[in-house]
Amino acid sequence: MNWVEAIGYAGTVLTVASSAMSTMIPLRIVALTASCVVITYGLMIGSMPVVLTEMIQIPFNAWRLFQMVRLVKDVEKAASGDLALDWLKPFGKARQFKAGQVIFRMGDEASEMFTIESGRFRIPEHDVDLGPGDVVGELGMLAPDNRRTGSLVCIESGHALCLAYSEVKQLYYQNPEFGFYFLKLTSERLFQHAGRSAASVPADAV
Known part of the structure; x- marks a missing residue:
């Protein structure tokens, strides 16, 4: 075997x-390295189909690698900072809601979370009003029975970005680091809400 075959x-x-890997960032890095090596081999043996095939794959793998690295950085920043979930926007689907519409009821099976972009919404059981920038429904994914702990009603027409739990789980499986920071972020938001609820209870009611 000569050195050209060794490169092949x-x-x-x-x-x-790369095909055997399950986590996205290492998979894309190895795939990009493989493409570069195969391109080198293709040039050495004069096989343009081999070269073109790998050159076509490189932009896709590079873009997906960039997306995942940026996603992990954004969720890490959110988990250690303002707890915002803006990084979810590329993975969600915008939906419009009308005033009076019930998005879900307490006890319903939970399958998605929402980032409010416009309008006003309310959780009647907890007497909580929500507006642009607020996130609701993310804790249902962590609940043992995946049930809603409150209802969500639209009280002023608006839009919300919907993200299925299955999409979040897929991102977790692709990169466990994302899953760690998402869990940390969700926990921080839970403690934050609990603190607000405690602060709103009158002293004579404790």
């Missing part, structure tokens, strides 16, 4: 290794 085999090994 190295590209094959890296390609197979």
Whole structure:
């Protein structure tokens, strides 16, 4: 076996290794490395189809790597800072709600979370009003029975960004680091809400 064949085999090994990986960032890094090695091999043997195939894959793998690295950084920043969930926007779907519409009821099975972009919403059981920038429904994913702990009613027409729990779980499986920071972020938000609720209870009611 000469050194040209060795490069070809190295590209094959890296390609197979990337296919066997389950976490997104290492997978994309190895896939990009494999493409570079295979391109080198393709040029050496004069096979343009091999070169073109890998050149087409490089932009896709590079973009997905960029997205995941940025996602992890954004959720890490949110978990240690303002607790905002703006980083979810690229993964959500915008929906419009009309005044009086019940989005979900207490006890319903939870399958998605919402980031309010406009309008006003209310959780009647907890006497909580929500507006642009507020997030609701994320704790249902962590509840043992995945049930809603309150209802959500639209009291002024607006839009909300909806993100399915399945999408969040997929992001977690692709990168456990994302899952760690998302759990930390959700826990911080839970403690924050609990603190606000405690502060709103009159002293003579304790």
